[in-house]
Amino acid sequence: MTHRSPDSLRSARWFAPDDLRSFGHRSRIMQMGYAPEDWAGKPVIAIVNTWSDINPCHGHFRQRVDDVKRGVLQAGGFPLELPAISLAEAFVKPTTMLYRNFLAMETEELLRSHPVDGAVLMGGCDKTTPGLLMGAISAGLPAIYLPAGPMLRGNHNGQVLGSGSDAWKLWDERRAGKLSTTEWIGVEAGIARSHGTCMTMGTAATMMGIAEAMGMTLPGASSIPAPDANHVRMAAECGRRIVGMVWEDLTPQRVLTRASFENAIAMAMAMGCSTNAVVHVIAMSRRAGCDVTLDDFDAASRTVPVLANIRPSGEKYLMEDFYYAGGLPALMNRLGNRLHLDALTVNGRTLGENIAQAKVFDDDVIRPLGNPLYAEGALAVLRGNIAPGGAVMKPSACAPRYLRHTGPALVFDDYATMKAAVEDEDLDVTADHIMVLRNAGPQGGPGMPEWGMLPIPAKLVKQGVRDMLRLSDARMSGTSYGACILHCSPEAYVGGPLALVRTGDLITVDVPARRIHLEVSDAELAERRAAWTPPPPRFERGYGWMFSRHILQADEGCDFDFLETTFGAPVAEPDIF
Numbered sequence: 001m002t003h004r005s006p007d008s009l010r011s012a013r014w015f016a017p018d019d020l021r022s023f024g025h026r027s028r029i030m031q032m033g034y035a036p037e038d039w040a041g042k043p044v045i046a047i048v049n050t051w052s053d054i055n056p057c058h059g060h061f062r063q064r065v066d067d068v069k070r071g072v073l074q075a076g077g078f079p080l081e082l083p084a085i086s087l088a089e090a091f092v093k094p095t096t097m098l099y100r101n102f103l104a105m106e107t108e109e110l111l112r113s114h115p116v117d118g119a120v121l122m123g124g125c126d127k128t129t130p131g132l133l134m135g136a137i138s139a140g141l142p143a144i145y146l147p148a149g150p151m152l153r154g155n156h157n158g159q160v161l162g163s164g165s166d167a168w169k170l171w172d173e174r175r176a177g178k179l180s181t182t183e184w185i186g187v188e189a190g191i192a193r194s195h196g197t198c199m200t201m202g203t204a205a206t207m208m209g210i211a212e213a214m215g216m217t218l219p220g221a222s223s224i225p226a227p228d229a230n231h232v233r234m235a236a237e238c239g240r241r242i243v244g245m246v247w248e249d250l251t252p253q254r255v256l257t258r259a260s261f262e263n264a265i266a267m268a269m270a271m272g273c274s275t276n277a278v279v280h281v282i283a284m285s286r287r288a289g290c291d292v293t294l295d296d297f298d299a300a301s302r303t304v305p306v307l308a309n310i311r312p313s314g315e316k317y318l319m320e321d322f323y324y325a326g327g328l329p330a331l332m333n334r335l336g337n338r339l340h341l342d343a344l345t346v347n348g349r350t351l352g353e354n355i356a357q358a359k360v361f362d363d364d365v366i367r368p369l370g371n372p373l374y375a376e377g378a379l380a381v382l383r384g385n386i387a388p389g390g391a392v393m394k395p396s397a398c399a400p401r402y403l404r405h406t407g408p409a410l411v412f413d414d415y416a417t418m419k420a421a422v423e424d425e426d427l428d429v430t431a432d433h434i435m436v437l438r439n440a441g442p443q444g445g446p447g448m449p450e451w452g453m454l455p456i457p458a459k460l461v462k463q464g465v466r467d468m469l470r471l472s473d474a475r476m477s478g479t480s481y482g483a484c485i486l487h488c489s490p491e492a493y494v495g496g497p498l499a500l501v502r503t504g505d506l507i508t509v510d511v512p513a514r515r516i517h518l519e520v521s522d523a524e525l526a527e528r529r530a531a532w533t534p535p536p537p538r539f540e541r542g543y544g545w546m547f548s549r550h551i552l553q554a555d556e557g558c559d560f561d562f563l564e565t566t567f568g569a570p571v572a573e574p575d576i577f
Contacts, residue, residue: 003247003248004246004247004248004249006041006042009041009042009043009044009117009246010115010116010117010141010573011039011043011044011115011116011117013115013573013576014115014576015029015039015040015115021576021577025115038078039078042076042077042078043076043077043078043117043118043242043243043246043247044077044078044080044115044116044117045072045077045078045079045080045116045117045118045119045120045239045242045243045246046080046082046110046111046114046116046118046119046120047065047068047069047072047079047080047081047082047119047120047122047239048082048084048107048110048111048119048120048121048122048132049061049065049081049082049083049084049122050083050084050085050086050087050103050122050123050125050128050132051065051083051086051122052086052088054086054088054091055086055087055088055091055125056088056090056192056195057088057089057124057125057148057151057195057196057197057198057204058086058088058122058123058124058125058128058148058195059195059196060148060195060196060226060227060231061122061148064122064146064231064232064235065081065122067232067233067235067236067239068120068122068146068235068236068238068239069081069239070236070239071235071236071237071238071239071240071241072120072239072240072242072243073239074236074239074240075239075240075241075242075243075244076243077118077239077242077243077246079239080114080116082110082114082116084103084106084107084110084132085099085102085103085106086125086128087099087100087103087125087126087127087128087131088125089125089126089127089204094445094446094447094449095445095447095448095449095450096125096126096127097127097445097447097448097449097450097475097558098445098446098447098544098547099127099131099447100127100130100131100134100280100558101131101134101547101551101558101559101560101563102131102543103127103128103131103132103135104130104131104132104134104135104138104559104563105135105560105563106135107121107131107132107134107135107136107139108134108135108136108138108139109135110135111135111136111139111141111143112139112571112573112574113574116141117141117142117246118141118142118143118144118242118243118245118246119136119139119141119142119143119144119242120143120144120146120238120239120242121133121136121143121144121145121146122146122148123145123146123147123148124147124148124149124196124197124204124208124226125148125197125204126197126202126203126204126207126276126478127280129145129147129204129207129208129210129211129280130207130280130281130283130284132145133145133211133214133216133252133284134283134284134287134559134563136252137252137253137256137284137287137288138287138563138565138571140251140252140253140570141251142242142245142246142248142249142250142251142252143216143242143245143251143252144216144217144218144238144241144242144245144346145211145216145217145221145346146217146221146234146235146238147208147211147212147217147221147222147224148195148196148197148204148208148226149196149197149208149222149223149224149225149226149228149231150196150197150198150199150204150205150223150225150226150318150319150320150323151163151192151193151194151195151196151197151198151199151225151226151227152193152194152196152199152225152227152320153193153199153318153320153321154166154190154191154192154193154199155190155193156186156187156189156190156191157186157190160318161187161190161191162191162198162199162200162311162312162318162479163191163192163198163199163200163202163479164198164200164202164312164477164478164479164480165200165202165311165312165479165480165481166187166191166311167187167191167479168453168479168480168481169466170184170187172456172461172466175458175461176461176462194225194226194227195226195227196225196226196227197226198478198479199225199318199319199320200310200311200312200318200319200478200479201271201272201273201274201308201310201311201312201313201314201319201478202274202312202477202478202479203274203276203277203477203478203479204478205222205223205271205274205310205319205478206268206271206273206274206276206277206478207274207276207277207280208221208222208223209222209223209267209268209271209273209328210264210267210268210273210277210280210281212328213260213263213264213266213267213268213328213332213351214255214256214260214261214263214264214284215255215256215260215263215343215344215345215346215351216252216255216256216345216346217346218234218237218238218241218346218347219329219345219347219354219355220234220327220328220329220358221234221238222327222328223319223322223323223327223328224323224327225319225320225323228323241346241347244348245346245348248348250346250348252288253288254344255344255345255346256288256290257290257343257344258290258292259340259342259343260288260290260340260343261281261284261285261288261290261292261296262292262296262300262340263339263340263343263351264281265281265292265296265297265300266300266304266335266338266339267328267331267332267335267339268281268297268300268378268379269297269300269301269304269305269306269378269379270304270305270306270307270308270331270334270335270378271306271307271308271310271331271378272306272308272310272312272313272314272373272374272378272396272397273378273379273478274477274478274479275379275392275393275394275475275476275478275486275487276475276478277379277478278294278297278379278392278487278554279448279475279487279554279557279558280557281297281557282294282555282556282557283557283558283559284557285557286556286557286559286564286565286566287559287563287564287565288565289565289566293555294381294390294392294555295381297379297381297392298379298380298381298514301376301377301378301379301380301381302376303338303376304335304338304376304378305367305369305372305373305374305375305376306372306373306374306376306377306378306396307331307334307335307366307367307368307369307372307373308322308331308365308366308367308373309364309365309366309367309373310322310365311479312397312479312480312481313373313374313378313394313396313397313481314373316364317364317365321362321365322365322366324361324362324365325360325361325362325365325366326358326359326360326361326362326366329354329355329358330355330358330359330360330361330366331360331366332351332355332358333355333356333358333359333360334360334366334367334368334369335369339351339352341355373396374395374396377395377396378394378395378396379392379393379394379395380392380393380394380395380511380514381514382485382509382511382514382515382516383514383515383516384515384516384517384518385497385517385518385522385525386471386488386497386498386501386507386516386517386518387488387489387496387497387498387516388489388490388497389489389490389496389553389554389555390487390489390554390555391471391485391486391487391488391489391516392485392486392487392554393483393484393485393486393511394481394484395511397480397481397482398467398481398482398483398484399467399482399483402467402468402469402483402509403509403510403511403512404509404510404511404512405432405434405469405508405509406506406507406508406509406519407432407433407434407469407506407507408432408433408434408503408504408505408506408507409433409434409435409436409471409501409502409503409504409505409506409507410428410429410433410434410435410436410503411436411438411501411502411503412435412436412437412438413438413439414439414440415437415440415449415451418435418437418454419455421457422454422455422456422457422458423457423458424457424458424459425458425459426459427457427459429457429459429460430460431460431463431465431468432468433468433469434468434469434470434471434507434509435454435468435469435470435471436470436471436472436498436501436507437451437452437454437470437471437472437473437474438472438473438488438491438492438493438498438499438501439473439491439492439493439499439535440452440472440473440474440491441473441474441487441488441489441490441491441492441493441494441496441553441554442491442551442552442553442554442558443491443493443494443538443548443551444473444491444492444493444494444535444538445474446538446539446544446547446548447547448473448474448475448487448491448554448558449474449475450474450475450476450477450480451472451474451475451476452470452472452474452475452476452480452484452486453470453476453477453480453481453482453484454470454472454484456468467482467483468482468483469483469485469509470482470483470484470485471484471485471488471498471507471516472484472485472486472488473486473487473488473489473491473492473493473496473498473554474486474487475487475554485509485516487554487555488554489553489554489555490553491553491554493535494534494553495529495532495534497518497525499532500518500520500525500528500529500532501518502528505518505519505520506518506519507519547560550562552564
């Protein structure tokens with residue numbers, strides 16, 4: 001294995017020359033109490049930390065960063081913490097997806113503009129994983145991802161609760177008058193009992209697992225519960241390993257190949273992934289020059305079974321159980337030669353070498369190939385005249401009767417109108433209707449909020465209805481479930497066919513055939529198209545203005561067009577004068 005010399009370190013451009021500018025760099029870092037022995041001839045490691053006071057998923061990062069620093073120092077590096085936007089999923093409005101690319105830009109420019117040789121990326125809350133990785137891929141420095149890890153199981157009155165998934169179910173019980181205020185407050189206090197991400201197979205758990213499957217984390221890192229002492233040790237090991245990666249010049253460009261992303265997609269299917277994985281993996285792959293498409297996800301969903309019996313696709317287990325059952329290495333071992341085992345990972349070994357000795361300790365949590373949770377169907381990509389660019393759903397999390405269905409549309413142009421209507425006891429709706437929410441996509445939302453799991457109308461809830469077909473250009477939380485068709489592309493706000501649907505129109509959904517069709521003639525649609533007028537812009541200044549002009553559609557990953565690798569020549573190293 002090759003080993004770089006100290007004078008080839010990127011940071012040496014700032015600290016090594018005998019000139020006035022480098023004098024300024026050295027004197028200012030000595031101003032903070034450091035001495036030349038701290039940095040001279042050593043890799044300078046950026047620790048990009050997405051901790052904040054308002055992000056409970058990353059509540060432990062304030063301490064965990066010290067564990068990373070300990071590892072960097074043990075390996076002979078010089079650690080520097082660089083804070084980045086936290087993207088607290090539960091609190092940022094209208095949606096953290098509006099700011100995923102902001103974090104990607106911030107990460108890329110933090111690494112490019114500072115005197116650093118490699119990076120530890122600390123994330124986990126939904127959009128932080130893709131945001132950090134997208135930025136690091138574009139920056140091109142050696143980087144390793146440190147997943148926040150899931151929180152502990154929820155618990156209320158002896159009942160195990162899962163993030164999001166049980167909240168939606170219990171909220172319907174609350175709406176139906178079956179839960180008292182006292183009981184509801186107890187649920188609020190019990191469903192999230194520690195720091196860490198959602199402990200269902202939501203977007204956070206999915207994306208942390210995908211980062212590991214891509215080869216960007218240490219083996220087994222993605223499923224360690226956040227409060228577990230093993231998480232502390234993993235953080236220190238990330239610090240030690242990144243120093244080695246710098247000496248080896250092991251960059252994302254060497255780790256991430258087409259095979260890496262195919263491994264990520266296969267593992268997403270086996271995990272029973274969040275639908276949000278589609279948007280994020282496409283965006284990351286395009287940054288890495290290894291473009292994947294909706295068709296890659298759909299092909300994998302037909303051949304890779306769902307083996308992780310984790311809510312919401314599963315009925316019983318949570319991420320803590322998944323970790324005790326062997327975690328992601330054990331699940332990958334089960335897939336075996338369905339993966340590209342020769343793919344390189346950040347520890348310098350192949351994926352096959354990393355998982356060779358992994359074992360499953362509970363066959364109900366991580367199912368064998370002969371007894372899958374679902375033989376196929378983690379995701380399905382539907383296309384038709386209403387979604388020529390594609391739409392995504394999660395068949396494994398919806399009632400079987402809706403896999404083939406024709407029903408009348410009940411259309412809403414905005415969330416506020418829909419929210420008020422579903423509480424109306426006189427709403428003209430049946431369980432056979434297909435609820436449609438539009439103008440909730442990348443531009444219309446704005447930011448493609450997680451509004452796609454439309455609430456079941458109250459009159460139907462009281463009749464015992466707990467699922468129905470719902471169609472939108474929005475996303476939904478990875479902890480959600482139900483017959484929700486999402487990411488309809490192109491979105492209604494920019495004139496996609498969803499903008500032309502009217503209440504009462506029949507829509508046919510055929511999941512096995514991967515088809516969604518608006519039963520309206522081409523001539524009628526042409527007349528509606530001619531009468532359609534574009535809505536006013538969402539933003540007239542600021543970041544939102546830039547977002548609106550450069551955001552791509554869902555089937556393209558929702559990156560900014562100017563950030564994609566194919567947009568222009570690589571950015572050069574900064575001048576130092």
